[in-house]
Amino acid sequence: MYRTHTCGELRLENQGNEVTLAGWVQRKRELGGMTFVDLRDRYGITQLVFDENSSDAITSQLKKLGREFVIQATGLVRERSSKNKNIATGEIEIDVKELKVLSPSVVPPFTIEDESDGGDDIRMKYRYLDLRRTPVRENLILRAQMAHAVRSYLNEQDFIETETPVLIKSTPEGARDFVVPSRMNEGEFYALPQSPQQFKQLLMVAGFDRYYQIVKCFRDEDLRADRQPEFTQIDCEMAFVEQEDVLSTFEGLTKYLFKAVKNVEITDFPRMPYSEAIANYGSDKPDTRFEMLIKDISEVVKGKDFKVFDDAEFIGAISAEGCANYTRKQLDALTNWVKRPQVGAKGLVYVKCNEDGSYKSSVDKFYSQEDLQQWASICNAKAGDLILVLSGDKSAMLYALGALRLEMGKQLGLMDKNTFKPLWVVDFPLLEWDEESQRHYAMHHPFTSPKAEDIHLLDSEPGNVRANAYDLVINGVEIGGGSVRIFDSELQAKMFSLLGFTKEEAEAQFGFLMNAFKYGAPPHAGIAFGFDRLVSLFAGLDSIRDVIAFPKNNAGRDVMIDSPSPIAIEQLDELSLKLNVKPQDN
RNA sequence: GGUGGCGUAGUUCAGUUGGUUAGAAUGCCGGCCUGUCACGCCGGAGGUCGCGAGUUCGAGUCUCGUCGUCACCGCCA
Numbered sequence: 001m002y003r004t005h006t007c008g009e010l011r012l013e014n015q016g017n018e019v020t021l022a023g024w025v026q027r028k029r030e031l032g033g034m035t036f037v038d039l040r041d042r043y044g045i046t047q048l049v050f051d052e053n054s055s056d057a058i059t060s061q062l063k064k065l066g067r068e069f070v071i072q073a074t075g076l077v078r079e080r081s082s083k084n085k086n087i088a089t090g091e092i093e094i095d096v097k098e099l100k101v102l103s104p105s106v107v108p109p110f111t112i113e114d115e116s117d118g119g120d121d122i123r124m125k126y127r128y129l130d131l132r133r134t135p136v137r138e139n140l141i142l143r144a145q146m147a148h149a150v151r152s153y154l155n156e157q158d159f160i161e162t163e164t165p166v167l168i169k170s171t172p173e174g175a176r177d178f179v180v181p182s183r184m185n186e187g188e189f190y191a192l193p194q195s196p197q198q199f200k201q202l203l204m205v206a207g208f209d210r211y212y213q214i215v216k217c218f219r220d221e222d223l224r225a226d227r228q229p230e231f232t233q234i235d236c237e238m239a240f241v242e243q244e245d246v247l248s249t250f251e252g253l254t255k256y257l258f259k260a261v262k263n264v265e266i267t268d269f270p271r272m273p274y275s276e277a278i279a280n281y282g283s284d285k286p287d288t289r290f291e292m293l294i295k296d297i298s299e300v301v302k303g304k305d306f307k308v309f310d311d312a313e314f315i316g317a318i319s320a321e322g323c324a325n326y327t328r329k330q331l332d333a334l335t336n337w338v339k340r341p342q343v344g345a346k347g348l349v350y351v352k353c354n355e356d357g358s359y360k361s362s363v364d365k366f367y368s369q370e371d372l373q374q375w376a377s378i379c380n381a382k383a384g385d386l387i388l389v390l391s392g393d394k395s396a397m398l399y400a401l402g403a404l405r406l407e408m409g410k411q412l413g414l415m416d417k418n419t420f421k422p423l424w425v426v427d428f429p430l431l432e433w434d435e436e437s438q439r440h441y442a443m444h445h446p447f448t449s450p451k452a453e454d455i456h457l458l459d460s461e462p463g464n465v466r467a468n469a470y471d472l473v474i475n476g477v478e479i480g481g482g483s484v485r486i487f488d489s490e491l492q493a494k495m496f497s498l499l500g501f502t503k504e505e506a507e508a509q510f511g512f513l514m515n516a517f518k519y520g521a522p523p524h525a526g527i528a529f530g531f532d533r534l535v536s537l538f539a540g541l542d543s544i545r546d547v548i549a550f551p552k553n554n555a556g557r558d559v560m561i562d563s564p565s566p567i568a569i570e571q572l573d574e575l576s577l578k579l580n581v582k583p584q585d586n
Numbered sequence: 587g588g589u590g591g592c593g594u595a596g597u598u599c600a601g602u603u604g605g606u607u608a609g610a611a612u613g614c615c616g617g618c619c620u621g622u623c624a625c626g627c628c629g630g631a632g633g634u635c636g637c638g639a640g641u642u643c644g645a646g647u648c649u650c651g652u653c654g655u656c657a658c659c660g661c662c663a
Contacts, residue, residue, distance in 0.1 A: 221662040
């Protein structure tokens with residue numbers, strides 16, 4: 001036994017007890033004749049006291065102590081003469097009788113404090129030190145609590161937690177696969193799962209009825225603050241259910257998590273068709289914490305000799321509340337912002353709705369006060385508001401207006417991290433057209449069932465077929481998504497042909513699933529939540545890296561262990577691999 | 587693949603129009619200090635200005651390239 005108590009639990013009622021604590025030296029304060037040491041572990045901080053009465057042995061040990069030394073101290077708990085109300089153990093201290101250095105520390109490269117002086121780079125390189133810091137540790141504790149809550153909810157609902165293989169088979173659809181060469185099968189590769197999709201459907205065929213798993217998934221695509229090459233899903237599938245059953249079950253899970261983990265009651269849980277999300281928010285993951293909806297003003301702005309609008313496919317606007325007083329400089333900044341290639345607008349037209357009821361716009365030459373009043377009325381803009389107008393190709397401008405809306409929401413402080421607005425986005429298109437390869441791709445995945453009422457459109461206008469697919473969106477973050485699956489092998493074959501697979505290709509890639517469906521497949525549907533995103537949302541963070549113990553950087557590198565890395569030629573030989581790395585030009 | 591930001595002491599940053607010996611805070615080391623808790627006071631050490639080329643009498647500063655890192659677009663069924 002290295003300790004009798006943790007550094008977070010001793011109180012005044014322990015006064016007089018002899019205790020042994022072990023932990024890290026947070027800080028040493030020498031005041032000449034006496035010295036204080038803050039001893040830290042994951043539970044808290046306890047103050048150790050040494051004075052002139054301490055033995056020479058202790059004094060010489062004490063002299064050597066530096067930050068992050070691991071020590072063990074034994075002594076009596078006593079009341080402090082001057083108390084610290086800021087920490088839980090602030091009324092007591094340990095009068096140390098024995099001191100042992102268990103493990104010394106070199107000087108750490110940054111301070112191990114709530115507000116560290118270290119930047120991201122160095123904290124990632126020394127992640128094991130960063131994890132000692134309370135805010136980082138608390139994020140991971142939150143993650144553990146949430147995983148626990150997910151399991152208790154789903155177990156309670158009779159879901160069976162089942163593991164599925166990590167070494168599986170590469171499929172052409174979807175994201176790029178991470179692949180693993182097989183030593184025993186020369187020239188052949190496993191793939192790491194992008195999700196356990198086909199296995200969970202097979203578990204439904206197997207009669208498991210309700211499956212879940214908190215599981216790692218892998219996608220070899222470029223990364224973002226909210227995307228890691230390996231990430232964790234709460235993966236679920238249910239048999240003998242319709243879309244509504246899945247939505248209500250996982251609405252239940254979401255509400256349960258908010259209540260159990262954050263003590264937040266979620267009452268409103270709207271559904272929004274995909275088409276409405278795109279039209280009003282310019283996004284399939286609308287942030288509904290604030291309004292500022294996109295309005296189509298194409299009809300009323302055309303025919304006034306303003307060529308830019310007359311030639312545009314679509315003219316859309318949003319109204320930013322209380323921004324009529326924006327200066328020329330602010331408007332120029334916004335204009336530059338929307339003209340960035342990432343947003344892609346050609347320019348920005350504004351209308352200031354002045355407090356006196358008049359309107360001042362950048363296109364006054366073409367539009368009368370009455371015209372502008374009409375715009376304002378469509379945009380629900382009142383005196384003091386600023387209308388921002390973009391024009392151009394419809395889908396591009398909806399996207400740009402959506403981005404501008406979020407930017408304005410951010411500038412106006414409308415995105416409160418403690419407000420949570422979940423919704424289901426439903427009725428996604430089944431397919432999306434890819435210009436480059438001139439074919440349709442499954443928007444969700446190839447096993448997603450079309451809506452029954454749209455099946456007749458599959459041949460005539462496949463692009464307009466809606467799917468029984470749904471996403472859970474909270475505060476503009478895509479938390480999860482799923483679909484009702486096809487369980488009819490004929491319809492599945494039809495889907496494969498729409499996606500441009502020959503019978504043989506479909507057989508080679510997905511034969512095992514299609515075979516399974518021949519043996520009595522129950523109607524089934526499923527969903528997966530991005531667990532990292534959900535935790536970061538709960539923690540009020542923008543990057544999922546902060547809720548992952550050992551994350552990777554933008555380029556998919558782990559800067560702590562320095563991976564990925566080359567392997568020995570012998571390893572390559574054993575795997576029957578030859579490298580073909582292109583030389584750098586220069 | 588593309589766009590942009592950043593890279594200066596262990597760390598976080600400042601560094602003017604290109605001009606003498608590159609600064610601050612913090613951390614670190616030494617000294618003093620018996621109630622501190624971001625202890626205080628005094629002193630000290632610490633720099634390949636990411637790397638490479640170029641412009642210039644002269645580059646931390648300007649140009650180009652490159653590497654690293656972050657954010658975004660493409661991509662992510």
